[in-house]
Amino acid sequence: MGEEVKFHGMWASPFSRRLELALKLKAIPYQYIEEDLSNKTPSLLRYNPVHKKVPVLVHNDKQVAESMVIIEYMDETWENNPILPRDPYERAMARFYAKFIDDKLLPTLAKLGQTAGKEKEETIEEIHEQLKILEDELKGKQFFGGQRIGYLDIVAMILVWLHLAGSITGQKILSTENFPLIYEWIERVMKMEVVNECLIPEEKRQDWIQLAQRAPKSASN
Numbered sequence: 001m002g003e004e005v006k007f008h009g010m011w012a013s014p015f016s017r018r019l020e021l022a023l024k025l026k027a028i029p030y031q032y033i034e035e036d037l038s039n040k041t042p043s044l045l046r047y048n049p050v051h052k053k054v055p056v057l058v059h060n061d062k063q064v065a066e067s068m069v070i071i072e073y074m075d076e077t078w079e080n081n082p083i084l085p086r087d088p089y090e091r092a093m094a095r096f097y098a099k100f101i102d103d104k105l106l107p108t109l110a111k112l113g114q115t116a117g118k119e120k121e122e123t124i125e126e127i128h129e130q131l132k133i134l135e136d137e138l139k140g141k142q143f144f145g146g147q148r149i150g151y152l153d154i155v156a157m158i159l160v161w162l163h164l165a166g167s168i169t170g171q172k173i174l175s176t177e178n179f180p181l182i183y184e185w186i187e188r189v190m191k192m193e194v195v196n197e198c199l200i201p202e203e204k205r206q207d208w209i210q211l212a213q214r215a216p217k218s219a220s221n
Contacts, residue, residue, distance in 0.1 A: 005030040006058040008044050010037055012200065012208045014161050015067040015221050018154050019055045021198040022071045025149065026081045053221050066221050068098060071151065084151045094145070097137055098155040102221075105130045106158065112173075113212070124173065131179055134159070138181040142188065153189065160186050160199065168209050 007023065007030045009016030023030050035044055035054050047056045047063035056063055057070045059077065064070045075083045085091045108130060111123050134156065137144060144152035159174070163186050166172035176183045189195045200208050 003029075004058075004060050006033060007031070008033045008035050008041075008047065008054050008056040008058070010035050010054045011204070012211050013054055014158050016055045017198050017200070018157055019057065019067050019070055021154050021157065021195065022074060022083060024194050024197065025083060025154075026074060026078055028074065028078055051221065068102070068155065071154065075151075083154065085145065090146075094150065094152045097134070097144070097152050100130075100133070101155050101158060105134075109158075109162065127173055128178065131159075131174070131182065135179050135181050138185055143185065149189065149192070149195075153185075156185075157189070157195070157198075160189060160195075164199070164205060165209060165212075168205055 005023075005028055007016075007019060009019065009032065011034060020032075033041070033043070035041060037054070040052060044054065044056060045052055047058055048054075048065040051065060053065070055067055055070065056065050057073070058064075059073075064073045071083060085094055105127070108123060108126050112120070112127070115123050134144075137152075141147075143149050144156055159182055163174050163183075166174060174183060174186070190199075
């Protein structure tokens with residue numbers, strides 16, 4: 001059966017990059033369409049009329065929006081190289097912690113650049129409390145997915161972005177002292193060629209930081 005897969009994304013969006021990683025891990029051929037979020041294509045507006053955000057996957061003219069929804073759709077449609085755990089309980093836990101990252105950690109991280117003084121200190125403390133939950137989830141594991149990279153690892157790639165941002169701005173939220181397991185996980189995944197292919201190129205990372213500071217409200221999910 002012929003498969004046509006198109007992926008609307010944006011180079012600086014961690015949500016687009018997580019979908020890119022999932023596509024590569026599952027070895028799904030696709031056509032990538034870069035979106036300018038200040039001048040969205042008619043196709044993006046047609047395929048995602050509700051949120052008008054990236055990423056969007058178009059599979060044989062059927063559109064799916066929102067990164068985690070797309071990844072689950074892909075995993076059910078293409079059974080090779082499974083991303084989600086096959087065990088029902090483990091699958092539920094992966095979804096639970098993925099939702100924790102998107103609904104709790106990401107909004108707290110977004111507050112960081114909008115606060116100062118005591119409020120900023122309180123925000124950093126809140127981030128540390130949330131990171132401690134993820135640190136505990138890594139105990140006894142090579143990856144969040146167990147012995148190989150999986151669904152929760154893909155969603156948790158925001159921790160790699162946090163690490164990279166700290167290296168550029170000097171504001172390091174993560175450290176080997178506070179979060180040794182997360183730090184080891186970051187080093188482990190950054191040694192993987194497929195992960196590095198889905199990170200922002202080094203020469204564009206300063207532009208990414210400036211873009212994120214100008215547009216704290218996400219135009220992707």
